[in-house]
Amino acid sequence: MQLIIVDDEAHWVDNLSTTKPWHKLGIEHVHKAYSAQEALRIIETHPIDIVISDVLMPEMTGIELIGEIRKRDARIKCIILSGHSDFEYAKEALRNQAVDYLLKPPTDAELLGAVSAALEQLNAEWESVSSRERTEFTLRENLPLLRGQLLLNALHGERLPEEEWSRKLESYGLPIRFGECALLLVRLEEEFGQYRNNGQQLLEYAIVNIAEEIFGEHASVWSVKEDHGYLTFLLQLKESTEVGIEFVLEKLSMQLQAKVKQFLKGSVSIVTTDPFSFPAELAERYRHAVACFRQIVGEERDFVMRAVDQLRNVAQEPLEALHAPPGLGNLIEAGRWEAAERKLFDICSELEDKGAESWEHCLEAGYVIASSFAHFAHRNGQSLVSLIGEDMEPLQSGEAFASIGKLRSWSLGALVKLRDGTSKEVKDIRSVYVKKIQEFVELNLHMDVTLRALADHVNLHPTHLSKLYKIETGEGVSEYVSRLRMETACHKLKSTDKKVYEISSEIGYLDPAYFIKVFKRQYGVTPQEYREGKTTT
Template sequence: MQMIIVDDEAHWVDNLALHKPWHELGIEQVHRAYSAFEALQLIDTHPIDIVISDVQMPEMTGIELIERIRIRDKKMKCIILSGHSEFEYAKKALLHNAVDYLLKPPTDQELFGAVKTAMDQLNAEWELVSSLERTRHTLRENLPILRGQLLLDALQGRRLSIDEWRRKLSDYGLPFHFENSALMLVRLEEEFGRYKNNGQPLIEYAIMNMAEEILGEFMEVWGVKEEHGYLVFLLQLKESAGGAGQETLLEKLSQQLQHKVKQFLKGSLSIVITEWFAFPEQLPDRFRQASAYFREIVGDERDFVVRVNEVDHTPAQGPLNALYVPPSLINLLEAGHWDAAEAKLTAVCTELEEKWPESWEHCMEAGFLIAASFSNLAHRSGYTLTKLLETGDMEALQSGEAFVTIKKLGKWSLSVLHKLKEASSSSVKDSRSQYVKKIQDYADKHLHEDVSLRALADHINLHPTHLSKIYKIETGEGISDYISRLRMERACHLLKATGKKVYEISMEIGYMDPAYFIKVFKRHFGVTPQEYRDGALLP
């Protein structure tokens, strides 16, 4: 766990943070803040669990600090320290769920006891959140979505190991085994078009329920709607159904589903059924065959129940698989997963070499899709392939020379991929530099206002944690350090170049309390603002 100690008395903060055996309690890191504003900046950038804060501080009290913390994080534990036994402060602290209210100086026993109580409360709360029963409850609530996505991924060709399949089937409560299965694809016909703008999901849900009711007496049923609009059902015979006549049984049940849908939902279905196959290894191939049957055999006809004939439907040329197995190339490019994109391109070329070394059409298919993905990413990023690529690469694309052979396709696509990666890296760096410039410009003009990390993040519409990381990466300096340095530099300039009073300078650089400004200035430079104005040299 991480903790922060907040007090405007620096020696008090340093003593508590540096000279107490916090590690023995399990505290991994102790942060120090010398004002409530500084504490909020640290809370925005670090996963703070426990706050120990003085109650009386300039600019913002400990109670006000807790109020702001509660807006950010309801679970963070707060302990208040005070030099006085003030009932009103204690009452307010308790109202904001402070763990304890201790009088200064607390004994080690009191302080460690309060921190231990805070840690016990945090552990209990997070154990509840992460408890097995809660996880099971959440899993049950989301089971339909999880089951559907698993089947969709498998239909699209995403491969899982046998151990992964066993674990997921068990976790999702799916009574399927590695044995003969069949697929049923259902197409809703045009009568259901009247529901497209209102009620289509309900109709699909009703049909899926009817299918499970009719088929479920004899088979395990696992259904989902896939991207082309088909309702897809994976089926396995139950032991009670026996093995005899399974093809005719499935056709009979399909016709029954057609009849019931027409009777009660006033619409027609067309259905394609596959041969029985080995699950899960043959699942994506059988799905592609069934989809092809709808396109090639059923076509625009209605009220069909057709069984895929494996013998008659073996294509002379198979499809290129590696390019279409999820995640797609364009998704990998958009996510910036460059290594995975390179591996996918390599897999495509390997498949071409192994299966279709002489097929120019397969090479062209891969080339066009790869080029389209590259162009799409370039256009989304605000530039064109023409400006990005060297003359030779662009000419090879325009002439089709890049796709003439598998070797040329591999060389061209990897070359362009690396150029896209370089352009993306430059774009990221330019964007980060723009963020830094905006932050510094805003802070320079609004130093007398709120220039906390959250205010800066809100100004440029970025999360405080991400902004802090970007600024640190680009400048090597934390934002709070930059703001503090800017204020001190501005104070030095105003003290020497103007006749403004110290309290005026304090207000101008963002310190509402002049006494606190004097304290910070002296801690920073070793002399007071007036001593510096009078000629004292800075160390």
């Protein structure tokens, strides 16, 4: 938990922040602010939970500060301190949902009690958000999507530990267990093409319902629409049968075809697999079933076929490491360079396992890798040749794909250049933002140069801008603005005859008294004393 103390009287802020046992309440960090505006800047860049504020301050009262805080984060708890037992202030504080209204000086029991009450409210609210009931409700609402994604990931080759599989099957309420299963892939034929942009999802949903009704009597059913557009069903017989699962699947598949044609006026083609061990053999059998669909390139439609009949004709199997999620392009896009490097090593290792003579596999891997690299470069507004330089030549000549060793060497070298080239670009982009911010502040020091105003100027979120500026300069945005204001004030005091209140206005302090207070806190002397050459002793 983080807390901020706000008061224009510095001794109150310093005293309350340093002399109270905040750590015993679980407060990890206590921030200090000497004005409401400074408090708002801190709130925009830090996860503040509790605000303790004076009620009467220049520029903005504590009540007005609560109103501004509510616009930013309604969960923050506010406690008001006041030197006056004014009923109207207390009533306004309560109307703005302040936790408490304390008179200065508060006793430790009063102050710590108010903060404890605020912490209790926060804990109760967050426990409600993260409660088991709410989590279970959210899970139920998203269950179809979660079930589908789990099966889709498994079809693509994602491997989970046995205990993780057991946990997910149970928590998602899936009827499938480890053991013998079969797959069934359904392809909607051209009669349904007219619905592609209007009603396609309803048709697919109807087919899934019909399939679950037909197969559900004999088997547990788990379905998803996979990437090629096939409706995919994982089936597990509820009872053993003398005729075998293959015969049952063929019979039920024919029923599915008949009902789709009768009620939806269209045809479907179906490929089934022989029984296999779930989940270990799921991805392999799925790939075989998809390959079976690809091999039927003629006019044949409305068929039911076993994938095993086609396996003998599949001379080359796809590269599992190349196509298993997450893809190489996704890893590079996410900046996961080490994972991308491991992916390339895995691809080359699988190529070696399949035999060095498999030039087509090497060519396939090379094209996918080069395509991922080019896509990444173009997404970042650059050409691939500008990032990888001389490594472009073996790519263009095809030399990079001539052998597994050459592919490994080329792809790993090009990956390093991609990483280094875009890292420099990120730094350059940060420098551009810093330059824009500093130029804007220098020209508009007398106006609103809060973090939010600066973020709006460069079209970034305030939190992101704050982190970016800190990384690039080592200084916070608000620290830079405050420092520039003080340095400008010093320069104007020494080089001009302007009044103190004029300088105060020109550097963004509307209240000269507050400017004098801030200046003295910074330099130990008032602006006038500084102009006269006096220094602290």
